[in-house]
Amino acid sequence: MRTITTTEDLAAFCEAAKSEPYVTIDTEFLRERTYWSKLCLIQMALPGKTGEAVLVDPIEGGDALSLEPLYDLFRHEATVKVFHAARQDLEIFFVEGGVFPVPLFDTQVAAMVCGYGEQVGYETLVKKIAKESLDKTSRFTDWSRRPLSTAQKEYALADVTHLRVVYESLAKQIEKSKREHWVGEELSMLTDPETYTIRPEEAWQRVKTRTTSGRFLAVVKALAQFREDYAQKNNVPRSRVMKDDALLEIASTRPTNHEELGRSRLLLREGRKGDIADGILAAVKAGLEMRPEDMPKPDTSREQLQVNPALADLLRVLLKAKSETLGVAAKLVASASDLDAIAAGERDMPALKGWRLEAFGEDALRLCKGEIALTARGNDVRVVKIV
Numbered sequence: 001m002r003t004i005t006t007t008e009d010l011a012a013f014c015e016a017a018k019s020e021p022y023v024t025i026d027t028e029f030l031r032e033r034t035y036w037s038k039l040c041l042i043q044m045a046l047p048g049k050t051g052e053a054v055l056v057d058p059i060e061g062g063d064a065l066s067l068e069p070l071y072d073l074f075r076h077e078a079t080v081k082v083f084h085a086a087r088q089d090l091e092i093f094f095v096e097g098g099v100f101p102v103p104l105f106d107t108q109v110a111a112m113v114c115g116y117g118e119q120v121g122y123e124t125l126v127k128k129i130a131k132e133s134l135d136k137t138s139r140f141t142d143w144s145r146r147p148l149s150t151a152q153k154e155y156a157l158a159d160v161t162h163l164r165v166v167y168e169s170l171a172k173q174i175e176k177s178k179r180e181h182w183v184g185e186e187l188s189m190l191t192d193p194e195t196y197t198i199r200p201e202e203a204w205q206r207v208k209t210r211t212t213s214g215r216f217l218a219v220v221k222a223l224a225q226f227r228e229d230y231a232q233k234n235n236v237p238r239s240r241v242m243k244d245d246a247l248l249e250i251a252s253t254r255p256t257n258h259e260e261l262g263r264s265r266l267l268l269r270e271g272r273k274g275d276i277a278d279g280i281l282a283a284v285k286a287g288l289e290m291r292p293e294d295m296p297k298p299d300t301s302r303e304q305l306q307v308n309p310a311l312a313d314l315l316r317v318l319l320k321a322k323s324e325t326l327g328v329a330a331k332l333v334a335s336a337s338d339l340d341a342i343a344a345g346e347r348d349m350p351a352l353k354g355w356r357l358e359a360f361g362e363d364a365l366r367l368c369k370g371e372i373a374l375t376a377r378g379n380d381v382r383v384v385k386i387v
Helices: 007-017 058-064 068-075 087-097 107-113 122-130 150-177 180-190 200-206 214-234 244-253 274-289 309-326 336-343 354-369
Strands: 002-004 022-030 038-045 053-056 080-083 104-106 372-377 380-385
Touching: 002 007, 007 068, 022 087, 022 150, 038 058, 038 150, 053 150, 068 087, 080 150, 104 107, 104 180, 107 122, 107 150, 107 180, 122 150, 150 180, 180 354, 200 214, 214 244, 214 274, 244 274, 309 336, 309 354, 309 372, 309 380, 336 354, 354 372
Parallel strands: 002 053, 022 080, 080 104
Antiparallel strands: 022 038, 038 053, 372 380
C-alpha cells in the first residue's frame, strides 16, 4: 500500500494514469465540524487486478503536496475518471481546485440506469458485480487523525480496487443497451458549477415552513441569508449558527434586543452572544423593514394544480411497467409529484425531457391525450394504441 505525500510522486502516478483508459477515484473527508468538507485522503487505482492502487495523503503531505497534478489528470480527456456517488467528491475538488474531472463516469448513476435500484450503494454493487464483500470496520473512522492503521488503509483502497470491476461491468451494460446519452445527461448536472454554488440570498428556499405570510418569510429570508453567509465565511456548519427550528422560532418572536433574543428556547448558546447574536438581530430588523416588492414569494404552483387522480394512478402504472421493461429505477425517471403534475396538465419538467421523454414521457403524454390504453395480462401491463 503506497501512500503519496509529495507533488513529485503524485505527478508520476497521474502521468501513468494518462496512458490508461480509466482511473478509479474516491475520497475520505470530514464535514461534521465545518461548512466546507475537509479533504483527508484520496484513493486511486489503475485498471486490471494488478493495476497500481495508491493513497494520496494531503494531511501528511502538507505544503509538500500540491494537487495540481491530479487536476491536470482531471482535464486529460483520454482517461475516464470513475467515481461512485460522485457529488460530494466533485464538490470538494470544485471548491478547492475549481475543476471537474472530464470525462466522468459515476457508477451509482450508471447502476440506476441499468436497473440496480434507486441510489444503490457501493457495497451492494461490489457484492452483485464483483462478488466480493467489504470490511465495514473502518466505515465511521476519523479520517483526519494520523497515523492511519493498516485496516483503515485497506478499507480506503477497497473503495477503488473493487470499483474497477464494477465500472467495467456497468460500462459494458450501458454500451450494450445504447444508453450512453442517458448517463451523459445525468452526469452533466454533476459537472455543472450551479450544482455546487450556494447563494446566501437563496438559502431561505431550503427552510421548510407552512407559513406563506410575506412578512414572516421576509424575516426567514434575512435570517437564512445571515446564517449561510456567516457559516461560509467562518467555515462552520449552519447548525452551529442556528438550526432551522431556532430560525423559525426567531422569525415568529422577532426579538429586537439581546434580552429578548436570550429568551429563545431553541437557540444554541453560541447564538445568544457576540457576532452571531448581533447578526441575528440585524437580520430580524432587515426582514421587518423589507419592502413588500422584495419579500420572498413561495412557489405554490404545484399546490394549486388540479390533479386528475384517476389519470395520476394510470401514470403510476405506466411508469412501473416502462421502468420494469427497460430495467431502470422508476424514481430516476419520475417522482410521485411529477406524475401528479403531469396528470394536472404541467409539461415543463425533466420527466418530459431528454432521455426520460424517450423512456417514459412520450407514452405518458399519449396516455393523457387518450391515444393509448393500458391492459393487464397476469403480472404484465401492456400499452395498447387506440385507433
